[in-house]
Amino acid sequence: MKANVTKKTLSEGLGLLERVIPSRSSNPLLTALKVEASEAGLTLSGTNLEIDLSCFVPAEVQSPQDFVVPAHLFAQIVRNLGGELVELELSGAELAVRAGGSDFKLQTGDLAAYPPLTFPTHADVSLDGGELARAFSSVRYAASNEAFQAVFRGIKLEHRAESARVVASDGYRVAIRDFPASGDGKNLIVPARSADELIRVLRDGEARFTYGDGQLSVTTDRVRMNLKLLDGDFPDYERVIPKDIKLQVTLPATALKEAVGRVAVLADKNANNRVEFLVSEGKLRLAAEGDYGRAQDTLDVVQGGSEPAMSLAFNARHVLDALGPIDGEAELLFSGSTSPAIFRASGGGGYMAVMVTLRV
C-alpha cells in the first residue's frame, strides 16, 4: 500500500478521530486507528465503545491494503510534518510516513484483532446538520455531567410536525431549542458527551439518521457515526414551563451578562451564588451579598405585564448559562417570586431557558 495525501485533509480527519479514540485504555486495541484504503482514498475509523466514528480522506492510493496504527502518535506525527504532501507506505508490519526530509517508521497493530465497526447504508430520516449542531450546543450547558439519573446526562431530541426540538435539564433548569425539520423521526435521548462530538463533526448540509437497536447512526458527506442512546423516561419538562406571565422585561443580553458577572463576584459561593433580581419602574436592580461585602447594579429595561414590581433570586451561574445562547435583546418572563422564570431571545429564534428561583 502506498498513498499520497495532503497534510491538511489527513490532519483534519485525524483531529476528529483523536477526540473519540482514547489515548489510554485497559484494552490497548481501542487506542488504535483503523485505516481502510481504497483507490479513492483512506477511511479512518475508531471507537470508544460509546461512539464509533469514521471519516473519509481523499488520497491517491496504490495497492490498497488496510492497517491499524497507534492513533494519537500517528496524528501527532502528521501534525508536526513539514510540507504539504504526506507519503504513506506499508511494508510488512511497518508504516512509513514521509514528508520533506522526514522519514518515520511506525509499528502497525493487529488488524485481525481490531473490533469490527459497521455503519448503516440506508437512512430513515434526514435533518440539517448545522441546525442540529447549533441546537445541541445551545442546550448543552443544562445537561449534567454527573447526575445520578442517566436522563439528566442526556439531551432529548423530539420530532414534531414541522420542527424538531432538543431539550436538556439537570432538574434545576431546562434548556429548549426548536428548529425547522421535516420527516417522521423518532424521539430519543443522546448522551450529552456524545452530543459534544456530534456538534464538532456536523456542518451545514444533510445529516442522515438511521435508527438501530439502542443506537443512532448519523451520516454526512464526510463522516459516519454510531452513538449509543440513553434509555429511560425524560422528565415531563413542559409541566414546569410557566404559562401565566405576570411581569416581563426586555434588555440587551450583553449588558445583563456583564452586570450579573460583576455582582456575582461578591455573591456567596456557599449559597448558590445567589443574585437577587428586583424589577420596578423600568429598572432591573441586581443585588448580591457575601462575606466580603455587597454589590448592586442597576439596568434600564423595557417593562411589561400586569404586576408593577417583583423580586426574585437566582443562581448567578445558572443565569449566565441561560443567557449564553442569547445575542441581541433578552426577554425575561416572570410568573411569580417562587415560580420558574423564562429567559429567551427577544423575537423568538427557538431558544428558551426555564429556571427555578431560589427561595426569597
Add this chain to the structure above:
Amino acid sequence: MKANVTKKTLSEGLGLLERVIPSRSSNPLLTALKVEASEAGLTLSGTNLEIDLSCFVPAEVQSPQDFVVPAHLFAQIVRNLGGELVELELSGAELAVRAGGSDFKLQTGDLAAYPPLTFPTHADVSLDGGELARAFSSVRYAASNEAFQAVFRGIKLEHRAESARVVASDGYRVAIRDFPASGDGKNLIVPARSADELIRVLRDGEARFTYGDGQLSVTTDRVRMNLKLLDGDFPDYERVIPKDIKLQVTLPATALKEAVGRVAVLADKNANNRVEFLVSEGKLRLAAEGDYGRAQDTLDVVQGGSEPAMSLAFNARHVLDALGPIDGEAELLFSGSTSPAIFRASGGGGYMAVMVTLRV
C-alpha cells in the same frame, strides 16, 4: 477618602499586585492589598514574604486616607466594571466602588495589623530594565523549580567591566546571557520565581538597584520591589563551557526546532527523550527511536571545524529549551561526542546554552 481613577490604570496596577499577593494564606492578612492615598494618587502594595511589590496609580484624591482590602476580590470587581472611570469612597470600614450603574460595598481590613513594607529611597547602581528582563527570560528555563540545592532554583547576576551576565543551571545545562551594563554592582542570586515577577514588571528604562541585607530592591518609575536573595555558592559553570570546538554547524533555528519536535514524538520518554544528532557532509541527521517506531529527519547545514563527522545524543526537551531564545540562524558548537555542546545565536547577541550529551 474619595478617589477618581481610570479603570485601565487601576486594573493594570492591580494585575501586577495580584500575581504577588497570595489568594489564600494561613495568614489572611497577606491576602490583602494595602492602598496608601495621597493627593497625587494611590500606592498599591502587597507581599508574599518573598517579594514585596508596590505600584503607583495616578488618581484624583480628596481627603487621603489609607486602607486595606481583599486584593483578589477588589481586582476582580474593578476588572468587571463597566465604563472608563472608577470612583472609590471610604466610609467607616466600607470601601464603595462605583462605576456606571454599579455600586459595590467592600469590607476593608485591619490597617494597623498589616505588616509594614519599606522600600529604599537611594540607589546603588542602575541597569536598563528591558535588557535585564530579556536576559532573565532567556535563561529562566534552565533554572530548576524543584532542585534540592537552592542555587539551582536561582538565577545568578554577575557584574563585569562593561557588561552584566545572568546565568541559570539545573546541573545538566547552563544558560547564559550577557548584556551591556555599567556601574559597580554586586554579584547575587535571585530566586527564579522572583525573577519571573521581575520579568513581568520591568520595562525599558531605568531599573535602580539597592542592596540590602540578603535582599535586593529594584525601583522603576512605576514600581518598587524588594526581593529576598538566595544564599550559597553558584557552581563554577565556566569550567563546563567547552573551549576546543572540533565541529560546528549553522542552520535556521526554526527548522531545527521543528525537526527536533517531530522526531521527539517517537523518542523514548523513559530514556531522556533521547535524540541523536549525526553530522557529516553538510547534513545534520536527527534520529529517535521508541516503543512504537523510529523517526529520522535530515537538514542541510553549513558545516565547519577540524572533524569531518560527529555523532552525539541529547535530551530533546533540553534541545528545544536551549533553542527557545534563538531567532534566525543557530550555531551548534561540538567538542566531542561525550563533551558538552554549545548552542548559540549565530552572530552573537550574548546568549549561549551549554548542554551535556547523553551517553552514545
